[in-house]
Every structure is written in C-alpha cells, then in structure tokens.
Amino acid sequence: MGYDCVVCAKQVPDTKRITGEAMTEEGTVNRAALPAIFNPEDLNALEQALSIRDAHGGTVTLITMGLPAASEILREGLYRGVDRAILITDQRAAASDTLATSYILSCAIRKLSYDIVLCGRQAIDGDTAQVGPQLAEKLSLPVITYMEELISLEGKTIRVRRNIGNGYQVVEADLPVLLTVTEAANTPRPPMVKKIMKYKKARSKSEVEQEVKNLLQGDFENYAAELEAQQVEQICSELKEKGLLIEQWNLDDIDADLNWCGRDGSPTKVHRIESVVLTGSEYKEIPPTEEGINQLVAELIEDHTIG
Amino acid sequence: MIEVNPQGEVWVFAEQEGGKLSDVPLELLGKGRSLAEKLSVPLAAVLAGKDVRPLADTLIAHGADKVYLVEDDRLEHYQARSYSRVLCNLIEQYKPQIVMYGATPLGRDLAPTVASAMKCGLTADCTDLQIGDHVEPITKHLYKNLLFQIRPAFGGNIIATIVNYDRWPQMATVREGVMPMPAPDENRTGEIIECKADLDGLVLPLKILETHRRERKVNLKAARIIVAGGAGVGSKENFKLIWDLAECLGAAVGGSRAAVDLGYVDADHQVGQTGTTVRPALYIACGISGAVQHRAGMAESAKIIAINIDRDAPIFSIAHYGIVGDLNDVIPKMIKAIRTRAGVKK
Numbered sequence: 001m002g003y004d005c006v007v008c009a010k011q012v013p014d015t016k017r018i019t020g021e022a023m024t025e026e027g028t029v030n031r032a033a034l035p036a037i038f039n040p041e042d043l044n045a046l047e048q049a050l051s052i053r054d055a056h057g058g059t060v061t062l063i064t065m066g067l068p069a070a071s072e073i074l075r076e077g078l079y080r081g082v083d084r085a086i087l088i089t090d091q092r093a094a095a096s097d098t099l100a101t102s103y104i105l106s107c108a109i110r111k112l113s114y115d116i117v118l119c120g121r122q123a124i125d126g127d128t129a130q131v132g133p134q135l136a137e138k139l140s141l142p143v144i145t146y147m148e149e150l151i152s153l154e155g156k157t158i159r160v161r162r163n164i165g166n167g168y169q170v171v172e173a174d175l176p177v178l179l180t181v182t183e184a185a186n187t188p189r190p191p192m193v194k195k196i197m198k199y200k201k202a203r204s205k206s207e208v209e210q211e212v213k214n215l216l217q218g219d220f221e222n223y224a225a226e227l228e229a230q231q232v233e234q235i236c237s238e239l240k241e242k243g244l245l246i247e248q249w250n251l252d253d254i255d256a257d258l259n260w261c262g263r264d265g266s267p268t269k270v271h272r273i274e275s276v277v278l279t280g281s282e283y284k285e286i287p288p289t290e291e292g293i294n295q296l297v298a299e300l301i302e303d304h305t306i307g
Numbered sequence: 308m309i310e311v312n313p314q315g316e317v318w319v320f321a322e323q324e325g326g327k328l329s330d331v332p333l334e335l336l337g338k339g340r341s342l343a344e345k346l347s348v349p350l351a352a353v354l355a356g357k358d359v360r361p362l363a364d365t366l367i368a369h370g371a372d373k374v375y376l377v378e379d380d381r382l383e384h385y386q387a388r389s390y391s392r393v394l395c396n397l398i399e400q401y402k403p404q405i406v407m408y409g410a411t412p413l414g415r416d417l418a419p420t421v422a423s424a425m426k427c428g429l430t431a432d433c434t435d436l437q438i439g440d441h442v443e444p445i446t447k448h449l450y451k452n453l454l455f456q457i458r459p460a461f462g463g464n465i466i467a468t469i470v471n472y473d474r475w476p477q478m479a480t481v482r483e484g485v486m487p488m489p490a491p492d493e494n495r496t497g498e499i500i501e502c503k504a505d506l507d508g509l510v511l512p513l514k515i516l517e518t519h520r521r522e523r524k525v526n527l528k529a530a531r532i533i534v535a536g537g538a539g540v541g542s543k544e545n546f547k548l549i550w551d552l553a554e555c556l557g558a559a560v561g562g563s564r565a566a567v568d569l570g571y572v573d574a575d576h577q578v579g580q581t582g583t584t585v586r587p588a589l590y591i592a593c594g595i596s597g598a599v600q601h602r603a604g605m606a607e608s609a610k611i612i613a614i615n616i617d618r619d620a621p622i623f624s625i626a627h628y629g630i631v632g633d634l635n636d637v638i639p640k641m642i643k644a645i646r647t648r649a650g651v652k653k
Contacts, residue, residue: 015461098429099422125461127580128431130419133387137423142512143387145416159516165412167520171513260426267308267428267474271441271455274466283623288632293640296612296628298650305589305610306532306556306645 002058003115003153003175005049008105008135009042009062009077011070012125038073041120043188045181048150049118050081050189056153058115059083063108065093065101068206074246078199079191087204090250092258097266098126102134104261107254109139116158117178121146132180141178144171148184201239204246208235308427308474313452315404315476316373317343320394320417321354321366322409324385324520328362330488330528331409335481336370337489338436339407345438346452349373351403355393355504357383367497369489374497375401379504384518385413386511391420393504398425403476405454407436410480418480428471429478430456434485434603441470454479459580459603484528484584524575525559527583532591535561535578535605538569539594539615539634546571548638549593555645561585561605563595579604593634597622614638 013034049060062077064070065088074085088108096104109117117139122129129145136143149161151170159172163182203211212231239245251261259265286292300306317339321332332352343350351373352366363374377393394417398406406421408414410432422429435457441450454477456469471477527533534556536549546566553560562572564579578585580600590608595601597613597620605611606625613626614634623629630637644650 013461098419099426102423126431127460129415130422130429130431133416133419134423136387137391137420143416143420144513145387146412163412164518164520166523167518169515169519170517171515173513177512267426267471268430268456268469269441269443269471270467271439271453271470272468274468282627284628286628286630288630288637288640290640290644293630293637294644294650296630296650297641297644298648300589300610301648301651 001056001155003052003056004059004061004113005052005116005118006061006063006109006112006114007042007046007049007077007082008109008117008119008131009046009064009073010039010120010123010125011036011064011066011073012039012123013037015124036069036072038076039120039123039125041122041181041183042073043120044183044185045118045120045179046077046080046082047186047188048147048179048181049116051186052116052150052153061086061112061114063088063105063112065089065096065104065108068204068210071202071204071207071246074204075199075202076191078202079195080189081192081195084247086247086249087206088249088254089204089206090261092251092262095263095266096261097268098128098130098134099267100261100265102131102138103265104251104254104256105131105135106138107251107256108249109135111249111254115175115177117141117176119178119180121180121182129180132178136178139178141176142173143178143180144173145180147179147181150185199244202244202246203235203239204248205232205236206248207246208232208239308425309398309402309476311473311475312402312404313346314348315402316349316351317346318403318406318476319350319352319366319371320406320408320414321352321362321374322411322413323354323356323359323362324413326356326359326362328365329409329411329483331411331414331481331483332366333369334483334486334488335407335409336366338481338486339405340370340489342405342436342438342454343372346404348404351375353377353394353397355379355382355390360499363497363499365491367495368491368493370495372497374499375502376499377502377504379506381506381509381511382504384515385417386513386515387416387420388512389504389506389509390417391424392506392509394421395424396505397502398476406476406478408478408480410482414480418478422478425476427474427476427478428469429480430458430469430471431480433458433479433481434466436479436481441472443472453477459599482584484586487586524573527559527561527576527578527585530559530585530587532556532558532589533561533578533585533587533605533608534558534591534593535563535576535595536566536571536593537563537595537601538565539596540566540571541594543569543571545635548634552591552593552638552642555642556589558589558591561590563598563601566595592622592626593638595622596620597625
C-alpha cells in the first residue's frame with residue numbers, strides 16, 4: 001500500500017551567512033540582503049517523505065506558507081520529485097507567530113489527504129521547534145518529535161527512533177501521525193537535472209503577477225490594469241496546461257478563521273529587537289612569549305582563578 | 308487561553324524522568340523566585356509522574372512556595388498527550404500568569420502542545436526573563452508587569468524581547484544551564500497540593516518500546532574551568548594539546564561545533580547554542596574563531612582567555628585576555644608555566 005505524505009517547509013534567511021551588512025542601522029535583520037534558502041531540516045523531512053514513497057508508493061505533497069518568493073522552495077521540491085506543491089500566501093497571514101502559523105497550516109492540511117505529516121524539527125531563523133507539535137495538536141495527531149531514524153513502516157504502524165537529548169527512544173504509533181525530523185535522519189537527495197529542466201519555469205500565480213507588473217511598468221502609456229489582469233490570466237492558463245502552474249491558496253481557500261491568523265491571531269508580540277553587541281569588558285593582550293604567558297598564569301594563580 | 312490575571316502565580320514545570328528531577332526546573336525556580344517576588348505572588352512547581360512525591364521537598368528547598376502534585380500510573384512515562392492534558396487542566400483551574408518549562412527535548416515537545424491546546428503564547432529558548440511594562444505601538448495602551456521573554460533569534464545575531472499581553476498564561480521555555488541554580492535551603496517550607504489527573508478516556512498514542520539514556524561523558528555545566536578547542540586545532544591528534552592543558556588545570560574539555568563536526572571531539576563536549584551553555588570561572592578558547600552560536604554558550608564565563616592566530620577573530624571581542632599566536636606554540640608554554648608556577652612571586 002502507498003502512503004500520502006504532506007511535508008511542511010519554510011523558506012528562511014540563511015542565518016549562517018549573516019554579515020554586518022545584513023543588519024540595518026537600527027539593528028533589525030535586513031532580510032532583503034540575506035540569501036533565502038529551504039530550511040535545512042525541512043529538507044530532511046522532505047527526503048524522509050520521498051524515501052517512504054520510493055519504498056511503498058503513495059504521494060508527496062509539499063506545502064509552504066510565505067511570501068510569493070517562497071515559491072522557490074516549492075520549485076526545489078519539484079526538482080526532487082514531489083507530486084504536488086502548494087503555496088499558501090495571503091497578506092492577512094503576515095506577522096503570524098508559531099500558534100497562528102500552525103493554525104493556518106492545519107487548515108490547509110485538512111484540505112489534503114494524508115497518512116503522515118512531516119516537518120523539520122526547527123527552522124534556523126527562529127529555532128523554536130514549536131510549529132510541529134502545535135500543528136499535531138491542532139490536527140489531533142500523535143506527534144513524534146526529534147525523529148532520527150525511521151525503523152519500520154508496515155501497514156498502519158510506524159516505528160521510529162527519536163532523540164531524547166541524553167539518549168534515544170524507540171516508539172511506535174498508528175497512522176496518521178506527525179513527525180518532526182532532525183538532520184540525523186538522512187542525507188537529502190540532490191535535485192534531478194531532468195526535473196530542473198522541466199520545472200525551472202514553474203510559477204505560482206503571485207509570481208506571475210509580479211513578473212507581469214514589472215514588465216508593464218516600463219510602458220506607462222499603454223498600461224491598463226485590465227491588460228495586466230488579462231496577461232496574468234493568459235500566462236497562468238498556459239502554465240497550467242503545461243503542468244507548470246504552482247498551486248496557490250489564500251486564507252479563504254482553506255476556510256481559515258481570520259481571528260486566529262496573522263497579527264491578531266498571534267498571542268506573542270515583539271516588544272523590542274536589539275542587535276547583538278559584544279560585551280568585551282577589560283581586554284588585555286598577552287604576547288605569545290614565555291614571559292607573557294608566565295605572567296598571565298601567575299596573575300590567574302594569584303587571583304585564585306586557577307589553583 | 309485564560310483571562311489576564313495579575314494575581315496569578317508563577318509556575319515552573321518540574322521535569323523529571325524515572326523519579327529523578329532534571330536540573331532545569333531547579334534553575335528555573337531561582338529565576339521564578341525573583342519574578343514571583345517582583346509580582347508579589349507565590350511561586351509554584353507542577354510535579355507530575357508516578358511515585359514522585361519525594362521530589363516535592365527538593366522543589367521547595369530550591370524556592371517553590373507550593374507544589375502541585377499529580378501522581379498517576381499513566382504518567383509514569385512522559386507523553387505529550389497525557390502531560391499536556393494535566394497541565395491544561397491545572398492551568399484552567401488555578402490560572403497562573405506565568406508558566407516556565409526547560410527547553411529540553413521533553414519541554415520543547417510539551418510546551419508547544421500545551422500552548423496550542425490553550426491557544427496562548429509561548430516563547431522558546433529564552434536566555435533571560437524579566438518583568439516590565441509594554442506600550443502597544445498601535446493603541447498606545449500601557450500593559451504593566453508583563454513577562455519579558457528575551458531570546459536570541461536569527462542564529463544569535465539579534466536579541467528579541469517578546470511579550471504576551473492578552474492570551475495568558477505567559478509561557479516560556481529556557482535552556483538548561485542558562486539560569487544559575489539556587490543553593491537549596493532545607494529549612495524552607497512549602498505546601499504540597501495533591502491534584503487528581505483527569506485522564507479518563509485518554510488513549511496514549513505512542514507505544515514506547517525502548518528508552519536508552521546514557522550519562523554524559525563530561526559534565527561541562529559543573530566545571531569550574533573549561534579548556535575548549537575549535538577548528539583551529541587542526542586535527543584530532545592535535546586535540547591532545549587541549550586534553551593536556553585541561554588535565555594540568557583539572558579542567559573539563561569543551562569543543563566548538565566545528566571541532567565536533569570535524570570529529571576532533573565527541574558531541575558531549577560541545578559548547579554553544581546547540582550544545583551546552585556554560586558559565587565557568589575560566590574559559591580558555593583555543594583555535595575557536597567565536598561564531599555567535601558559540602559565544603551564546605560561553606559569553607557568561609567569568610574570565611575568558613582566547614588563543615587564536617587570527618587577530619580579527621570575533622572571540623577576542625569578548626575575551627578578557629587575548630593571545631594572538633599559534634596554539635601549538637602557546638599551549639605548551641602555558642602548560643609549562645602552570646606546572647612550574649614560573650611567574651608566581653615567591
């Protein structure tokens with residue numbers, strides 16, 4: 001039998017490559033200057049789903065919630081062979097915290113068929129690891145967090161090894177289930193050249209809108225909103241015919257209650273953001289000579305730092 | 308969620324496994340004490356499990372005024388579904404204003420499940436918690452005495468202060484080792500309140516087949532002195548220098564993430580955001596450039612010595628003593644100086 005897997009992924013700024021310039025003068029993160037990537041452990045979640053499909057058959061659906069630009073990670077999913085990719089984008093979802101995000105994702109997933117929902121353990125921009133367990137609670141699914149190995153999947157039963165910090169646990173659950181996957185679980189497969197050739201032109205409707213707008217903006221004399229809309233429709237239907245239109249859902253499409261979405265749906269609010277200032281107190285440079293080091297060690301002995 | 312309740316207590320979830328308390332709840336009781344005093348409300352611990360009553364005294368000795376004790380055979384092994392049910396029931400009944408959890412794998416499984424079920428806020432991995440006032444930027448409304456939930460974000464490049472002013476309780480997880488553990492006072496007294504777990508009809512969805520725990524090879528948190536090596540050490544063989552220096556100081560050995568990833572030292576030794584957070588009396592960073600993730604785990608050390616060949620390495624900006632030089636040359640000189648006490652005035 002096959003399994004229907006739904007993978008939740010997030011496009012994140014590559015926090016490892018944040019440089020001084022990537023911070024604004026006010027000390028907030030200048031997202032525009034940061035490369036946006038497929039969140040690393042979400043790639044492990046995707047790999048897990050793809051390997052389940054390889055072994056048992058079934059489907060893999062990749063969903064992401066974000067700005068139109070997040071379509072890029074859906075293309076990366078298509079390059080790796082997902083069956084279906086869906087962008088959830090809506091301005092009313094902006095400023096969602098983890099609770100609102102998990103609510104919105106739960107509404108989307110209810111529209112899909114699933115046996116296994118997979119999330120990365122955590123995203124590198126926030127490191128909260130909250131959306132997975134919250135999503136499971138909203139969907140009333142058993143959650144297995146910190147998965148590091150899929151031991152077996154037979155019939156309706158999944159057996160998984162999970163990390164518990166100072167060791168591991170082997171647990172079993174009946175499907176449907178939600179897994180949060182760690183980087184230890186697998187090595188994500190690279191994109192396939194053939195699929196890249198096919199899907200590099202895949203676009204979501206919001207991307208098409210942006211591209212058409214950019215194109216028409218240079219031509220003020222002949223610009224008309226009607227023309228813009230027409231062009232968007234035409235391009236989208238052409239893409240759809242070729243199987244290159246990335247599905248796009250808004251909050252109405254997934255019947256989300258707006259009270260639980262976006263800023264209003266988010267109990268946590270930012271009070272203040274500060275950039276990290278290194279707090280070097282008194283600093284003393286010691287020359288790397290025998291004399292310098294002897295003196296340093298003597299100082300530490302005298303103030304009882306070392307015995 | 309519960310309504311805003313400024314008279315509500317401050318709670319700490321007392322994580323335990325097999326009748327043994329983790330360190331985090333005891334550390335949290337230290338912070339919880341100061342928060343509760345600031346708010347003039349009691350500090351309570353929530354203790355759930357099977358045969359865990361003896362742990363209540365330890366919680367009281369570390370600062371709890373009350374312990375909500377929930378004993379049930381079905382709580383012997385942690386599962387998100389049963390433990391979140393217990394927490395939610397207690398929160399609805401007693402309406403605490405703050406609930407804190409350790410940011411352990413268990414706490415990071417439980418707290419979001421409770422937050423989702425209660426539809427309240429939760430901030431993960433806080434490095435500090437304070438009480439303060441917040442002015443809502445749009446309505447200009449002043450909210451007094453909120454829990455400031457302070458945490459690094461974007462890989463440690465920024466520090467965010469988060470508040471939750473309307474959907475209580477205010478909840479946060481805190482990483483192990485971040486808050487200092489208070490000294491126990493065996494003379495402290497407190498109240499133990501026995502509560503019944505409402506687990507009727509609950510199906511535990513996970514079958515736990517095996518649990519393997521191992522003692523950590525090294526207890527970095529308890530070490531007074533830590534000698535840590537990074538990628539600059541160059542090889543696993545050369546990491547012996549780090550072990551040698553540690554040995555003559557009676558110190559523990561730490562490593563940066565790079566050193567662990569390169570296989571120079573076991574993951575138990577990792578210091579930093581994804582490893583252990585430490586605050587020793589002396590931290591000697593050898594060949595560690597000092598990425599934010601590493602600094603986040605050791606910047607609170609009382610004294611920091613940095614040895615690095617690269618003068619521009621960020622580690623120097625938080626060091627008290629810097630030695631710009633080759634560690635292969637510097638460490639042997641240091642070992643000799645310690646052994647001979649060469650510079651000490653007689």
